Amino acid sequence: MEKFIDLLSKEVADAFEKAGYDANLGKVNVSNRPDLCEYQCNGAMAAAKVYHKAPIMVANDVVEVLKDSSVFVKVEAVNPGFINLDVSPSALKDYILRMAADEKFGLDAHDGSKTVIIDYGGPNVAKPLHVGHLRSAVIGESIKRIYRYMGDKVIGDIHLGDWGLQMGLIIAELRERQPELVYFDESFEGEYPSEAPFTISDLEEIYPFASGKSKEDEAFKAKAMEATFKLQSGVRGYRALWKHIINVSVADLKRNYNNLNVEFDLWNGESTVHDVIPGMVSYLKDNGYAHLDQGALVVDVKEETDTKEIPPCMILKSDGASLYNTTDLATIMERMRLYNPDEIIYVVDKRQDLYFEQVFRCARKTKLVNENTSLKFLGFGTVNGKDGHAFKTRDGGVLRLEYLINEINDKMLEKILSGREMSKEEATEISKIVALSALKYGDLSNQASKNYIFDIDKFISFEGDTGPYLLYTVVRIKSILAKAKEEGLEADTKNIIEPTDASSKNLLKTLLTFNSVVENAYDELAPHKICAYLYDMANAFNSFYHENNIMKEEDSAVKASFLGMLKLTLDLAETSMDMLGFSAPEKM
Ligand code: ARG
Numbered sequence: 001m002e003k004f005i006d007l008l009s010k011e012v013a014d015a016f017e018k019a020g021y022d023a024n025l026g027k028v029n030v031s032n033r034p035d036l037c038e039y040q041c042n043g044a045m046a047a048a049k050v051y052h053k054a055p056i057m058v059a060n061d062v063v064e065v066l067k068d069s070s071v072f073v074k075v076e077a078v079n080p081g082f083i084n085l086d087v088s089p090s091a092l093k094d095y096i097l098r099m100a101a102d103e104k105f106g107l108d109a110h111d112g113s114k115t116v117i118i119d120y121g122g123p124n125v126a127k128p129l130h131v132g133h134l135r136s137a138v139i140g141e142s143i144k145r146i147y148r149y150m151g152d153k154v155i156g157d158i159h160l161g162d163w164g165l166q167m168g169l170i171i172a173e174l175r176e177r178q179p180e181l182v183y184f185d186e187s188f189e190g191e192y193p194s195e196a197p198f199t200i201s202d203l204e205e206i207y208p209f210a211s212g213k214s215k216e217d218e219a220f221k222a223k224a225m226e227a228t229f230k231l232q233s234g235v236r237g238y239r240a241l242w243k244h245i246i247n248v249s250v251a252d253l254k255r256n257y258n259n260l261n262v263e264f265d266l267w268n269g270e271s272t273v274h275d276v277i278p279g280m281v282s283y284l285k286d287n288g289y290a291h292l293d294q295g296a297l298v299v300d301v302k303e304e305t306d307t308k309e310i311p312p313c314m315i316l317k318s319d320g321a322s323l324y325n326t327t328d329l330a331t332i333m334e335r336m337r338l339y340n341p342d343e344i345i346y347v348v349d350k351r352q353d354l355y356f357e358q359v360f361r362c363a364r365k366t367k368l369v370n371e372n373t374s375l376k377f378l379g380f381g382t383v384n385g386k387d388g389h390a391f392k393t394r395d396g397g398v399l400r401l402e403y404l405i406n407e408i409n410d411k412m413l414e415k416i417l418s419g420r421e422m423s424k425e426e427a428t429e430i431s432k433i434v435a436l437s438a439l440k441y442g443d444l445s446n447q448a449s450k451n452y453i454f455d456i457d458k459f460i461s462f463e464g465d466t467g468p469y470l471l472y473t474v475v476r477i478k479s480i481l482a483k484a485k486e487e488g489l490e491a492d493t494k495n496i497i498e499p500t501d502a503s504s505k506n507l508l509k510t511l512l513t514f515n516s517v518v519e520n521a522y523d524e525l526a527p528h529k530i531c532a533y534l535y536d537m538a539n540a541f542n543s544f545y546h547e548n549n550i551m552k553e554e555d556s557a558v559k560a561s562f563l564g565m566l567k568l569t570l571d572l573a574e575t576s577m578d579m580l581g582f583s584a585p586e587k588m
Contacts, residue, residue, distance in 0.1 A: 001106040003516045004095055005030070005039075008087065011071045012041050012062070019061040021047050026062075028085065037074065037084035038509065044081040055081020089498035089505065096508050099515075100493035100568050105575070106515040109151035117155045117335055118144050120347035121257070121264060124161030125249035126170055126203040129256050129401040131391045131454070132349070135380045138443050140347035141262045141581045142527040143378065149579055150522050155339060160250075160269030163327060166211070167242055168228025170203065172220065173210035174241065175227070183237035192237070196244035200252045203245065229321075232274065242271075259405060261436060261581050273330035277322055280330050280368075281315060289366040290315055301361035310354070313362040328359050332375075333368050343374045345525065350379025350449055378525045381451035383443075391454050408435045412460050412468075416588065430585045435460065437467030437582040444580055445531035465535050467582065470573070473538040474584040477570045480550055484563050487551075491567035495560035503540075503547040507565060510540040514572055518579070527580055534576050541569050 002010075005028060013026030025043030032040075044059035051058065059077035066075040066083075074086035099106040120140020123133050140156065147154045174197075175184055181197055182188050198206070214221040231238040250267060257263070281297065284290035290299050295318030302310045313325055335341060346356055356377040363369050385391045393399045412431040416422065422430075442459035446452040462468045481491050499505040513533065521529040550566070553559040577583055 001098060001102060001108065001515065003106075004512045005516065007091075007095070008039055008071065008085070009041075011069055012043070012066065012083070012085075015062045015065040015069070016043060016047070018065045019058075021051065021058060021062070031084070036078075037076070037086055039085040039087065041083040041085065042081075044077070044083060048081060059083050087509070089500070092505065092508050092512075093496060093498045095512055096496055096568070097494070099512055100496065100564075104149070104515075105572060106512070107150070107518050108515070109149075112151050112153060114152045114343070115155070115339055115341045116147055116152050116343045116345065117157055117339060117341045118147070118345045118347065119157050119159045119331075120144075121158035121262070122161065122348060123158070123253055124166060125253075125269070126166070126207045126245055128204050129253070130398045131383050131401055131404055132398075134260075134383060134401055134404075134439075135443060135448075136347050136349070137257060137260055137262045138440050138581065139378065139380055139448050139527060141260075142440075142444055142530075142579060143345060143347060143525055145579045145581060146518065146522050146527065146530070149518065149575075155266060155341075156264045157266040157268055157335075158253075158264040159331065160246075160253075160267065160271075162246055162249075162269035163232075163271040163274065164322075164324075165224060165228050166207070167231055167245065168224040168226070169210040169214055170206055170245060171227040171231060171238060171241055172224040173206050173213070174198070175223070176220075177206075181241075183241040185237065188237065192240040196248050197241075198244070198248065200248050203248060232322075246271075256402060259402075260439075268331075270324075270327035270331075273327055273334050276330040276334050277326055280326075280333050284315060284366055287366070294318065299362045299366060301358050301365060303361070310358060310361070313358045324355075325359060325362075329363060329368060332359075332363050336369060336373070340370075341373065343376065344369075345376045345378055347378045347380065350381055353377060353379045376525065378448060380448045381446075383454050384451050386453060386455060388453070405435075405439070408439055408456055408460065411435075411456060412438065415460060415462075430588050433583065433585045434468050434471055434588055437471050437577075437584075439467070440580060440582050441467030441470065441531060444527045445535075447526070447528050468588075470534050470538050470577065471584040471588060473541055474570065474573050474577075475586070475588050476545065477541070477566050477573075478584075478586060481563070481566055481570070483551060489560070489563060491563035492560070493564045493568045493571075495557075495564040496568070497557060497561040499561075500558070501547060503544040504562075504565065507537075507540040507544045507569065510536050511568060511572055514576075521579075530576050530579055534573060534580075537569065537573060537576075 008028040009026055012028050013023040016026040017023040025047050026041060027043060028039050028041045030039060031037045044055045044062065047058040048055040056077060056079055059081045062083060063075045063077045066072060071088060071091045072085050073088040076084040078084055118140055120136045122136055123129055144154050144156045174181065178197065182192065210224065214224050227238065231242055284299065290297050293312065296314055297316040298312040298314050300312045314323060315326055316322060332344065335344065360375040363375065369375065383391045391399055409432055412435040413427055416427045416431045438459040445465060459466055460468055462472050484491060499508055517529055517533040521527060548562060550562045553562060574583065
């Protein structure tokens, strides 16, 4: 369905043409002076140069034609040559009714033939999730949902960091602590125990310990490297131990991501492509893409137009070991083989942008991807504390995501319990839902590439540009609709009539941008655009609510129309929130 703003532009373009000017000049925008008009067209200013006339003369000519238009109730030429426009209630109503009757509210969705892989999450096993993992999860989940709503086939892959030295460190440290474990007995041929010899808390202690130790103790570092090598070359006991590490970690990760309402279709990791690497390396060598440089295997990726130095992409280190690049390239190769995606999107810390530039160039140059496969990097900024520095615990350590979520849940609970009659149980349930919106909206409402300040007190506020404010608005709508139902009134969007007051008109004008907002959020990988839409919607709804006494409205047609508007607002709010990955409770 065409966008409302395009429909208005078309009307004005026709008028330019009828008045003897180029139709392309008739572009309409939302007014930046809402006190003067709702929409505006500045085409007469540009026309003045082409037609050697004063802009106001052109504007007057166009306004003369537009006077008869049923799309506008007000058309005005104002000095020096602006055309100010107010849309007619009937045009607004017609559009809203068409939109409400459409399954996707006027969005031209895709036909499902496009396949997209989203690589997000990216946690490292055996390390607890920290605040840095929040953004990849939250933004990636939202992009996935926006793409799905658009009708694409979307596969979300967590791409675990589960291979390489970090695994060797844990194994080497376990060997120091418990050399008697059967996994280290090279003569053992039986079945290994199904129970892991450690818990997640053990792992969380072992990893940082081993990592710290390797920085000071050369001999230990050598052991860790040897353990990595043994693991990668398939030594049975090491593989079995590694499997335990993965299982214990993944169970914990699932619980954590579940609390964030974040889901992955694939739980693959760097290790998944281990066996793909040799084939990829031969392919790169045989086709002359890779060459040796001081013993390392590299692919040159610099281009003539580069303004900064882009180092070659290293495929294998001089000792033959694979690297982060190697697994990413092999993962691309494997994804192409299995899913043949049209697009792969990486939602990763923006500090990795040069790295991904290398990987993308390498994948293109070596034809690991098709010419038309698009590779996108959505780099996000850091989460900062109120002091403007990376978010830390009070003693300066990295903050575990779990603690952060608990803190926001607790504060929300306190807030919900104060001033409300509610059982603790119910309040706990509700506060989790509301806290999630606070957390996610607090993140998503910022442009992804920007850093933002994590301010719990601001995020959990029921007023202002926050998740809880949106939920509060939605709950208000739900409760009015429930009251109407008690009176036997079923809300139906078909009952929406021409708006008679400014606040109703404003609400409808806000709602109808849904299709262009979603398309824009999709094209620009920008969930914050959906946040802005929701916030505008909540504001427009609340002023409508304060201006009109919905349940006491005496004119039954107007009342039915109000209820229809409520229903449409609710549907659009819930659909939009779902694209952000949170939802509203029944009451709060
Ligand atoms: N595990 C990586 C890290 O902690 C992030 C993975 C990002 N995804 C990727 N395909 N490289 O930095």
